[in-house]
Amino acid sequence: MVRRRMRSQDVRHIFVAVTGQTPQIVTETLYALMVEWRIPISEVFVITTRVGAERIRRDLLDPAQGQLFAFCREYGFDPGSIRFDETHILTITRTSRRHRRAGGAVSASQEELDDIRTVEDNRCLAEQLLGIIQQLTDDPRTVVHGSIAGGRKTMSAYMLLAFTLYGREQDRLYHVLVPEPFEHNPQFFFPPRREQWIGVGVGQVVSTRQARIDLAEIPFVRLRSWVLKEKKLRRTIEEQIRVVQRELNREAEKWETLVIDYSARQARFGDRLLPVHGVKLALLAYFAERRAAHPQHASGSAKLQECPACFQEYSEFDYTHYCELCRVFASPASGATTAKQGERFDQDLFLSYRAKLNRALRQGGFPDELQIVNITPMRRGARYGLRLDPRRIHLVKGSMTPGE
Numbered sequence: 001m002v003r004r005r006m007r008s009q010d011v012r013h014i015f016v017a018v019t020g021q022t023p024q025i026v027t028e029t030l031y032a033l034m035v036e037w038r039i040p041i042s043e044v045f046v047i048t049t050r051v052g053a054e055r056i057r058r059d060l061l062d063p064a065q066g067q068l069f070a071f072c073r074e075y076g077f078d079p080g081s082i083r084f085d086e087t088h089i090l091t092i093t094r095t096s097r098r099h100r101r102a103g104g105a106v107s108a109s110q111e112e113l114d115d116i117r118t119v120e121d122n123r124c125l126a127e128q129l130l131g132i133i134q135q136l137t138d139d140p141r142t143v144v145h146g147s148i149a150g151g152r153k154t155m156s157a158y159m160l161l162a163f164t165l166y167g168r169e170q171d172r173l174y175h176v177l178v179p180e181p182f183e184h185n186p187q188f189f190f191p192p193r194r195e196q197w198i199g200v201g202v203g204q205v206v207s208t209r210q211a212r213i214d215l216a217e218i219p220f221v222r223l224r225s226w227v228l229k230e231k232k233l234r235r236t237i238e239e240q241i242r243v244v245q246r247e248l249n250r251e252a253e254k255w256e257t258l259v260i261d262y263s264a265r266q267a268r269f270g271d272r273l274l275p276v277h278g279v280k281l282a283l284l285a286y287f288a289e290r291r292a293a294h295p296q297h298a299s300g301s302a303k304l305q306e307c308p309a310c311f312q313e314y315s316e317f318d319y320t321h322y323c324e325l326c327r328v329f330a331s332p333a334s335g336a337t338t339a340k341q342g343e344r345f346d347q348d349l350f351l352s353y354r355a356k357l358n359r360a361l362r363q364g365g366f367p368d369e370l371q372i373v374n375i376t377p378m379r380r381g382a383r384y385g386l387r388l389d390p391r392r393i394h395l396v397k398g399s400m401t402p403g404e
């Protein structure tokens with residue numbers, strides 16, 4: 001993908017924070033971003049509750065004593081250059097249905113949440129917060145700076161999730177770190193240029209010289225391109241996450257390995273155990289061994305179809321070796337039975353075990369490459385084997401066998 005380098009004057013830096021009872025984190029983070037890091041933030045959004053919105057209005061946006069204006073005055077920013085007003089306070093709402101008497105019609109109204117306390121509140125928070133971040137990251141000319149410092153823990157968690165799902169290469173997420181006497185202090189909103197003494201507790205004061213503000217950048221995985229594959233369909237958050245997870249699992253399957261553990265008498269693919277035991281696991285191990293022994297025939301090799309080492313006719317089946325494998329994979333409880341099953345082996349039984357093995361893998365949602373397939377289209381001269389890339393087959397014999 002060719003990405004055109006953005007010229008700095010084309011870029012708009014947006015700051016978005018979750019807040020609860022401590023609107024200070026907004027000015028503290030703005031101080032770190034704008035004064036210390038010299039990032040020209042031109043718009044601020046706050047995602048909050050009804051109570052948090054009141055605090056923002058009173059403490060930050062009040063024209064007479066709002067700390068946003070105090071901050072701008074202190075550091076010489078034009079308040080008009082930072083878009084942050086009533087419309088930038090995004091309050092989480094719940095749809096409440098009220099029955100109207102006349103005609104019994106139902107009207108829905110939006111009710112602002114005081115706090116995030118119930119499962120339903122959380123669901124509203126998730127949908128709305130993720131929707132907001134999705135919108136803010138829609139414009140390629142913006143850089144979105146997010147803060148997880150304020151609000152309830154769930155708000156921080158969803159902020160991280162939102163950035164994981166929608167964040168782009170240029171977007172950033174932070175937590176603001178403020179020394180203890182200043183943290184949540186109602187008298188402290190940002191370090192002033194000139195030293196001030198502010199009250200901490202009863203009869204104690206502390207100098208703002210000690211108010212060192214740090215921004216910790218929170219790294220996150222960017223799944224945006226996986227999410228946007230499905231953008232046409234409006235889905236709930238849970239559905240979106242499920243879709244992304246399924247896509248990622250499918251991708252992971254491309255390099256996950258089949259591990260056959262002889263001493264544990266089990267096999268797994270990636271981190272999932274195969275639902276296969278005893279004689280059927282012995283059959284899988286038999287073909288996995290042949291395939292693993294022929295690494296020159298990786299998947300996709302043109303000669304694979306004709307390879308007698310990877311794929312065998314039933315007449316070539318090494319019955320003695322299969323019996324050994326049956327003994328290896330027999331559980332202690334049913335050892336004698338499994339061994340006997342191996343002994344009265346014939347072509348019918350072979351086909352029956354193969355069918356059961358393949359069915360169990362299919363039903364378990366494992367990829368087709370793990371099945372024992374007939375590689376020739378005709379029934380006569382059928383040749384059986386495993387398609388799985390030999391480099392992805394890992395045979396662990398003996399309990400102390402190291403990785404390779």
Ligand SMILES: [Zn+2]
Nearest residue numbers: 294297307310
């Ligand atoms: Zn081969």
